[in-house]
Amino acid sequence: MPFVEVRNLVQRYHGSDFNAVDDISFDIRKGEVFSLLGPNGAGKTTTISILNTLLSPTGGSATIDGFDVQKNQMEVRRTIGVVPQDLALYEELSGEENLRFWGEMQGIPAGTLKKEIREKLALMELEDRARDRVKTYSGGMKRRLNLAVGLLGNPKLILLDEPTVAIYPQSRRYILDWVKKINARGTTILYTTHYMEEAQELSHRIGIMDHGKLIAIGTLEELTQLVGETETVKLKLIQELDRENLIARIRAFPEVSQVTARQDEIILNVGSATEILPAVLASASELGIGIRTIDLQEPNLEAVFLQLTGRALRD
């Protein structure tokens, strides 16, 4: 039996004329890292909000460890740990006081909580600043404390909603390593992101979402097979002038399966990059368009998303 089971989940917000989550179904197995990958507005956070019982779905069902997210809310809440996208901490309290408060709210007995707080502070390397008010912490330290709160009570499932948004690369690296470490202890993780690299690095399986729909699901290998033997070529232009003419010419080449453009970048999926590139460069030259860089990529999630939606992941 899957640890998380989502069936035909639908969420439509009051007054909206479209579904934020549109009939999605997926499972998460015990002990795996499952990522929901998609651009902003794809429905990832709404899905997490239904699973953590904050929202009641308009339709469908979801269970966590056998508990229905609507009917058994308290049991679900005792099973999960939540790390929200934004920091959810009290800045006037110290790190230790925050952990104590959230631990109490989690219902952890006082004796166990004391030990847990010490453990979590050590795990997040915050022992030295434990008694300082959170408002004096750096952004990275706050992120680590935010994660520590999600770990209180050693939940079986941790829901991480875009935990690396707007942070420095060093802190991002720390969080990714931390996710691996926690997962290695046997904790099941649902991770949402719009960074393809994070999903590729962390996930046992990935669900790709767009416009509220789950458009693909599988392991990285399974997903990349969807785009076949194609390669992705990224051309960075010196100037955007005449870009549309160049795109029209590229689309005319039979070897090109998909073309998309974003500002000064043209991305194309091709059977063999080495065969098509001379013709593409010649066309650019004829139109007087300079090429700054050419980037060749093996099949990846970006290409999958492009293949499935016709848009780049960051559009």
Next chain:
Amino acid sequence: MRKLIVMAFKEIMVTFRDVGALMSMILSPLLLTLAIGAAFGNGGSATLSDIPVLVLDRDQGRFSEELRSVLDKQQEEELLAIEYVSEEAAARERVEADEVAALIIIPQNMSDTIVPIAPLVEEQLGMDILGMSQEDIASLTTEEQIQLGRISQQTLEEKPDPAVVEIFASPDYQISASVIKGIVQSVLERINMTMAGMNIIIEDLIQQQTDSGSDVSIDLVNPFSAESGEQGNNTVEDLPISIQVISPSGRSFSWLDYSAASMAILFLMFGVTSGGRTLLAEKRLGTLPRLLVSPTKSLVILIGKMAGIVLTGILQVGILWGATSLIGAYWGPAGVVVVAIVALVIAATGIGALISAWSKSPGQAGAIGAAFTLIGAAASGSFLPRGNLPQWLQTISFITPNAWGIEIFARLQSGGTLQEIWPLLAGLGILTLVYYLIAAFGFRRDFQ
């Protein structure tokens, strides 16, 4: 229960660690109270007219007549609306019922106490000395003048008990009572100056008699003539007469007392509306959603949060009560003050919750809260005694906790007891219930 206590305790910690909040909650009202207390002391002033006053004249003497003439003059100038009465008990009842601002009781022996020589001269010499002109006195025989001098010396040596002009004032007309006291005091000042001049003449007469035994001219002027007043420079405290302003319960109005309570209520309102706003702030910051996905019932979160705001408010007003008491403000009997503070804070928190429940953002709640607090404070009498506000405004202001709080503390400060304020507490309780019901209806959006 434990989670509820943890929630409440967290709320208090977060609030009391915020220096800005502490300044607003504690320091500002304390400084304002000090400033108002220093500016007005135990008196006060305001633009007033037709102050309803009862006068009971038991003296019917020369000096009470003078006092009455001054009061009548103030009536002509529409400052006072005088009614002379003869029944003391009935008059006191009218003050207690707040029908009139005050009852002035002129004691029976006032004129004799002020000029004790007059009755003695009348008794021993058969003369009305106060009715005599300068010429009349000059024409007295030497023997009569010597006797007059002796009587004067005798009365100067005997210090009679002071007569007390009582101003029995309603606590609902604090400023009016101060105005009435001022008028009476000014009359007594004039009498005092006159008497000082008379004393100088009599002393001079005695001295001359002692030195030469020859005829002397006594310049016993009309006590109320302007020139005689200029001779003395004593104050009313030197007169054998005093003014006592008392309320039905025996305590007089004090601006310090009044402003200590009213400022505390005003800043309590700021505090709790700001506290209620923290619900929206927590929603925006993400701590509320995080709380809502913890295994804690929504109702426990809401009650815990409100309990924290209530406790913070109680601490705030408690600290202000203690601090202002140290500088001399009186709030009422301690036990009843505690009951009143708790009831008031719960009500005020209700209005904070109501505003938060129906606002869309912390900014909107803050603006509505500040507007409600300031308008409510002005309409309830935080800046001016309630009794001086128009009746319709006093009535409307009962939709705010400020009005109930000011009424309750004004009564306690003038000597009221729990029995006397329980109808007010009951009224406040009903209003509190209404606040929380409307708030609960609004909170369903966030906590369902």
